[in-house]
Amino acid sequence: MATTEDTAKAIQQAEPVTAQQQRADEAQAQQQAPEAHSVPMTMIQALRSGLDVMMGRDDNVVVYGQDVGYFGGVFRVTEGLQAKYGKTRCFDAPISEGGIVGSAIGMAAYGLRPVVEIQFADYFYPATDQIVSEAARLRHRSNGDFTAPMTIRMPCGGGIYGGQTHSQSPEAFFTHVCGLRTVMPSNPYDAKGLLISSIECDDPVIFLEPKRLYNGPFDGHHDRPVVPWSRHELGMVPEDYYRVPLDSAVVFRPGKQVTVLAYGTMVWVAECAARESGIDAEVIDLRSIWPLDLETIVNSVKKTGRCVVVHEATRTSGFGAELVALVQEHCFWHLEAPIERVTGWDTPYPHAQEWAYFPGPARVGEALKRAVEG
Incomplete structure (x- = not known):
């Protein structure tokens, strides 16, 4: 007869669950309703849905950045959010990355949960001091009296022939900074769940979005047509609230x-x-x-x-x-x-x-x- 120890060993030696199974387990663990409706989404649509869900749930969530408001962002992630939530919840900012991040730190310390967009990851450098010296250290230097619950979204990587100023992948920089969390999703399902978890996190999160995955899963070859997300299981995204652990x-x-x-x-x-x-x-x-x-x-x-x-x-x-x-x-x-x-x-x-x-x-x-x- 198998003992508890034998059962534990069998579990440890078992084959790992597939990505689909693990995501299902995560959803169940978060008590997602089994009747929750999923629809095909691109990563752009999934990110927009995540912002929409959180702005609807929490009035403290504000979204802003360059061209983020009326225009809906250069990649249209924030399209329609200003019309739905007003100009005080989703708005444009001057072309000043230091100002965008710096103001978000103040908002976060005050109690808001800002989600700011740096139009391309290549543009974050003017905000380096604010990210490293202020946002990442606020919780620690105040002994927990203040936190910086803010999310910094950045489209990253190549695929659009953007060259040196629109195609960089600077993730290693952020992982070296104590106090920051850094995530990069590979599909719409994870993108929405990770974004929701990032917005709810009390620490600053660098949210990197691969541009090559915005509109479809990349099969590895630039000379092959991109398969629509609607044809892939990871393009099926619940319309409501759910989280993916950070x-x-x-x-x-x-x-x-x-x-x-x-x-x-x-x-x-x-x-x-x-x-x-x-x-x-x-x-x-x-x-x-x-x-x-x-x-x-x-x-x-x-x-x-x-x-x-x-x-x-x-x-x-x-x-x-x-x-x-x-x-x-x-x-x-x-x-x-x-x-x-x-x-x-x-x-x-x-x-x-x-x-x-x-x-x-x-x-x-x-x-x-x-x-x-x-």
Whole structure:
């Protein structure tokens, strides 16, 4: 007869749940009504729905930034919110990133929950002092007397031939700043749930939105048509309130031969590489870059014995270096091959060579083969 200890061991040795199963478990844990209605949404629509839900639930939620009000944002994420909630809840701001973030810190300390948009992640640098020296430290320097419940949305990454000033992936910068949370969704379902959790968080959250995923899942090849989100299960999004935890990764694609750690657009590139290479790779979608779900990562790498890290940002001092170090520290005796990294180049962002700069299925596939054969 099986004992409690035997049952626990069996659970630990069981195959990881799929992404769809884990998301279902999350929804159940949050007591989402089973009759909650889901509809197909793009990531843009899912983000807009998340803002709409939270603005309707909490009068303290305000949304603003460059062209965010009447125009609805350069990518139309905030379209219609000003008409619905008025100019005091959704409004435009001057072209001053320092002013946008600085004013949001004051609002947050006062009791509001501002959601501000930096039009492109490349534009955050003028607000660096406000983000690092003020927002990230407010809770700690005040011994908890004040908090900064604010969300900073930033479209990030390439895919629009935007060159050096519209295509950067600066996530590693934010993970180095104590007091910040940094997330990057890979699909509409997670985007809405993570945004709601970010708005409800009492700490400042950097919310990075991959532009290449706004209108459809990316199959890894720039010369292939993008599949509509409406054809993918992750494009089915509940219209009402739900949350996705800010510190939880998900097994996007179960596998046994090698673990791939990725986030944002690179989740889809990794999945495409695994499919086309024929390698049974387990793709982990980090979702929350920091805080990191180390448990999910370690469990996967200990099972496969191999690891490949993929991100779009430049290689040197990219967040992949931190992931490699953590895997080395926690999984050294389980590793069967060196850890691989597939990243962008260590160069200024190349406008004309954008698709060569990106890690694609071919480069990721080669790394998977090296890891498996090593």
